[in-house]
Structures are given as C-alpha cells and as structure tokens.
C-alpha cells in the first residue's frame with residue numbers, strides 16, 4: 001500500500017486547470033497502488049486554492065504557506081517534506097514549464113526515477129508509462145524500475161476532477177529555504193496590434209516554409225481567404241513574424257472556425273494552442289506528420305504547389 | 316569565467332520510417348545537433364566573445380558517431396569538447412539520473428561557473444537533465460530561459476523564464492548555475508569556413524566511465540522501453556488525395572462550405 005502526492009500549480013493568483021487533471025491522474029495511481037491521494041498546495045493564498053481544489057478523490061490536502069509565487073526551491077523542499085510526512089511512493093507534478101523547473105530536483109532529492117511528459121500509466125507490481133518520442137511521431141511504453149518514482153503528467157490527457165470534495169486540509173510548516181534564484185517580476189510579451197485569438201480563420205505557417213521570403217506564398221492565401229496569419233514557434237524564433245502571431249503553449253491559444261496548418265509538424269506544444277479549432281486543415285509533405293492525427297482535412301503535398309493552386313480557386 | 320555546454324546529438328526520423336523492435340530502424344534516422352543545444356552553444360560563444368567567459372567547453376555522452384556533430388559545435392567557437400562513451404549511450408533512451416551521474420563527474424572535473432544546456436532533447440523529450448544536474452551538483456538553476464544577461468562581477472545571471480501563454484518570469488540566478496535554454500534566445504550562427512578549419516585542431520577528449528571514477532552499474536537506467544508504436548489518429552479526418560490541383564479543388568469546396576473566402 002502506497003500513497004501518492006500530487007503537487008498543484010497556480011500562477012499570479014489563479015489555480016491552473018492542470019491541477020484538477022492531476023487529481024484525476026493521482027487518484028487513478030493511488031487506486032492502483034492501493035493508497036491515499038495527497039495534494040500539496042504551495043505558496044500564495046493556499047486556503048483559497050485548497051478550497052477550489054477540494055474535489056472528490058482527494059484524501060488530504062497539505063498547504064504550505066511560504067511565499068506568494070512559484071519558487072522552485074520552496075516547491076522542491078515542500079515536496080520532499082511532504083513525502084517524508086506522508087510516506088508517499090509517487091510524486092506527480094504537471095509537465096508545465098514550472099513543473100520542469102522543480103520535478104527533476106524532487107526526483108534527485110528523493111533518489112527516485114523521474115519520468116516526464118507522461119500520457120498514461122498503469123501499475124501492476126511495476127509502473128508502466130506511455131510517452132511520445134521523436135516529436136510525437138511514435139508512442140512508447142516504458143517500464144520503470146523501482147517502487148518509488150516521480151512523474152510529470154502532460155496537460156489535457158486526464159479529465160479534470162469535478163464536484164465537491166471532503167478532503168481534510170492541513171497546514172504544514174516549512175522554514176523558507178535559501179534560494180539561489182529570485183523572481184523579480186513578470187512580463188507579458190505577446191501583445192500588439194493583432195490578437196490571433198479573435199480571428200475566425202487562421203492561415204498558420206510553420207518551418208516548412210523554409211525562409212522569410214517564402215512567406216508571401218501563405219500571405220497570398222490569407223488575403224484570398226480573408227484570414228489572419230499565425231505561425232508556429234520557429235517562424236517567430238527566426239524573426240519572420242512577431243511574437244503575437246505565435247500559436248501554442250508559449251504563444252496564444254486559439255480556437256477559430258478554421259485553422260489551416262501549412263508546413264507545421266504538429267508538436268505537442270503547438271497542438272496545445274490550436275486543437276480546439278472547429279475545423280483543422282493540414283498541408284504537409286510528410287505523411288507521418290503528427291498534425292494529420294488531429295486534422296479534419298489533410299493534404300500530403302508540397303505547400304509551394306498546393307497553396308498557389310488553392311489561392312487561384314479564390315481569385 | 317568558464318562555461319560548460321551540454322550538447323546532445325539527436326535522431327530525427329525520415330518521412331517514411333519503420334519501427335524495428337522498440338526503436339525506429341537506424342537506417343531511417345538522421346542525426347544532428349539538438350535544436351535547443353544550438354541556442355545554448357550560441358549563448359556560450361557570445362559570452363566568450365563579450366569577454367565574459369574565458370573558456371567554453373562542450374560535453375556530450377554518446378557513441379563515436381556523435382563526433383561529427385561535436386566538430387560542428389567546435390566550429391561555431393567552442394574551445395574544446397569532452398565525449399563520454401559507454402555502451403549504455405549507444406541507444407537513444409538513457410534515463411535522466413544516469414546522464415546526471417556522468418555529467419556530475421564532468422562538472423566536478425571542469426568546475427564551470429555556468430552550465431548551459433537545452434530545454435529538451437528533440438528525440439526523447441525529457442526536458443529534465445539540466446535541472447536534475449543542478450540539484451545534484453548543488454548549483455542554482457533556471458529552466459526554459461529565453462533571455463540571458465550575465466553579470467560576472469556580481470556573480471548573477473539575469474534571466475527570463477518563458478512560461479505558458481506569453482508570460483515571462485524575470486529571475487536573478489546566483490552563479491554557479493545551470494540554465495536550460497529555450498529556442499529564440501539568440502540567432503545561432505552557421506560555422507564559418509575558418510571555424511571549420513580551426514575545429515579540426517581542437518581537442519575532443521574521449522573518456523570512459525572508469526576515467527570519471529564511475530562504473531557501468533552507475534548508469535543502470537531506471538527506464539526500459541518495452542514497445543514503440545505509431546500513434547493512432549485521433550480524428551477520422553479526410554485525406555484529400557490527388558495532385559495539387561485536385562487537392563486544391565476539394566479543399567476550396569470544403570472551405571466554401573464553411574463560409575471561408577465567400578465574400
């Protein structure tokens with residue numbers, strides 16, 4: 001019998017949705033292990049977060065009121081402390097930017113294996129996890145050696161826990177640890193003249209376009225369709241389009257009526273930002289590009305051939 | 316100040332690939348420098364060019380094949396490289412703690428002030444090595460850095476961490492530190508002809524585990540891949556067949572049905 005510790009995530013006063021998803025994942029794992037589910041709420045208004053998190057499936061919520069915002073040193077120390085206190089065999093955190101800023105440290109401190117970006121797991125004497133590799137082109141199952149482990153779970157894979165729970169909420173004392181990294185502020189970077197989240201139709205361009213000069217090919221399509229141009233990350237990293245055009249995890253989440261992905265492979269961080277679109281069209285030379293897995297209409301072809309043809313149909 | 320850059324050669328599948336056993340067939344894989352590490356290398360070389368770093372050393376764990384990729388990194392301005400070889404690093408999936416066992420030994424030897432690595436390796440996508448290493452060697456750290464300014468006198472790296480949704484966290488990190496570098500931090504250079512020539516004379520120090528005071532048991536590997544499959548499609552989407560013209564006809568119809576380009 002082993003318990004599970006899930007660590008919730010919040011940012012600038014808001015609990016993040018993945019926290020509720022982790023409750024579902026953590027409950028499944030706790031059932032497999034035959035133990036209890038503990039949830040840790042660390043920093044900020046812990047009482048309020050605990051109340052919002054308290055949904056069925058949780059046995060105990062531990063609040064650690066140290067600091068306002070995420071600080072990886074505090075998170076790692078608190079997780080370690082709670083593992084000692086609860087005897088939890090598994091620590092489950094979000095596979096978010098902040099999750100990846102402390103989960104590896106937790107695994108190191110506990111001396112347990114770490115598996116990141118987990119999509120699914122089963123426990124039957126041993127833990128087996130499902131992950132992706134090669135930019136989502138393949139799925140792997142892997143066996144994890146050991147009966148204690150630390151997992152980071154991908155967002156959007158588990159349904160968020162719903163309803164009103166009755167878990168006991170317990171405050172836990174923690175001396176603020178010395179931290180070698182101090183947060184001094186936040187900055188919003190994706191602002192500007194256009195908000196791609198407002199567009200009904202997005203013509204979105206990826207690295208497949210090759211170089212900045214070729215953008216005119218897709219711009220012609222956007223004109224013809226009366227659509228807005230957006231892009232995947234490399235196009236923005238290369239400075240071909242401004243940051244406010246970036247769709248995805250670290251850009252903008254969009255859900256237009258029609259999303260036309262051109263020369264975009266469909267990496268998880270991109271898909272996270274557009275999978276809610278009503279109709280997804282993909283044009284890509286690679287028949288195995290993961291974008292086709294979520295596309296409603298897929299054309300395996302060269303964008304430099306297909307796109308000009310398409311433009312001509314609207315002239 | 317000394318900068319250590321961790322670099323990985325990653326495998327990218329060809330458009331058509333076959334799965335053999337628990338991995339993609341080696342003949343269907345192309346190898347190259349991990350995209351994220353290219354940005355880490357550029358950041359390190361710029362620190363040297365700015366007179367902030369005296370030496371930039373690259374470290375990699377991998378088979379002999381990776382030396383070609385390491386030469387490219389040397390050609391971009393890295394001073395020298397350390398390659399740690401072991402049979403355990405022949406395959407693609409080496410678990411994070413095993414890599415950290417080795418990288419820890421290299422950090423102990425090299426005693427860098429700053430370690431730069433990528434946010435993630437494009438093939439295995441763990442996204443964990445840098446932070447785990449920092450914890451092991453008791454360096455400060457920051458993950459997913461997309462802006463970097465090093466104040467060597469003050470012993471601080473001023474960084475931005477790129478969070479989700481267009482928000483960046485501004486953080487001061489004490490040196491020595493490990494930073495994981497996000498794409499977009501800079502514009503990675505192409506190696507110049509002169510750089511490529513110079514790289515031929517630069518040192519790649521090949522080390523065994525024993526040289527680092529480790530044994531095979533230390534890189535045990537807590538993770539064993541047991542199966543690999545192509546993911547099932549989540550949509551029952553339509554593959555539009557035919558040449559570009561026919562495909563454009565069909566797609567134009569689909570788009571018009573949805574009111575696109577109607578005006």
Ligand SMILES: Cc1cc2nc3c(=O)[nH]c(=O)nc-3n(C[C@H](O)[C@H](O)[C@H](O)COP(=O)(O)OP(=O)(O)OC[C@H]3O[C@@H](n4cnc5c(N)ncnc54)[C@H](O)[C@@H]3O)c2cc1C
Pocket residue numbers: 097135205206207208209231232233234235246247248249250251252262263264265266267268269270273283284285286289301302303304434435459
């Ligand atoms: C923490 C983190 C956050 C991230 N956030 C984001 C984000 O917000 N948004 C984002 O997009 N990415 C993000 N990424 C990056 C992501 O992992 C991928 O690297 C990126 O999405 C790849 O972009 P791409 O599909 O344009 O390029 P690639 O993956 O290189 O794909 C290019 C595609 O173009 C196709 N192609 C090539 N030539 C042609 C042609 N002539 N015609 C048609 N098709 C062609 C290729 O087959 C390929 O599929 C993030 C990564 C990390 C680690």
Ligand SMILES: Nc1ncnc2c1ncn2[C@@H]1O[C@H](COP(=O)(O)O)[C@@H](O)[C@H]1O
Pocket residue numbers: 321322323324349351352374375376377411414431432433434435436437439440441442443444445
């Ligand atoms: N085999 C390796 N040799 C050297 N550095 C590595 C290796 N594997 C991972 N790294 C470094 O760790 C980063 C993150 O990799 P990962 O945690 O495996 O996703 C990479 O971008 C590299 O900088």
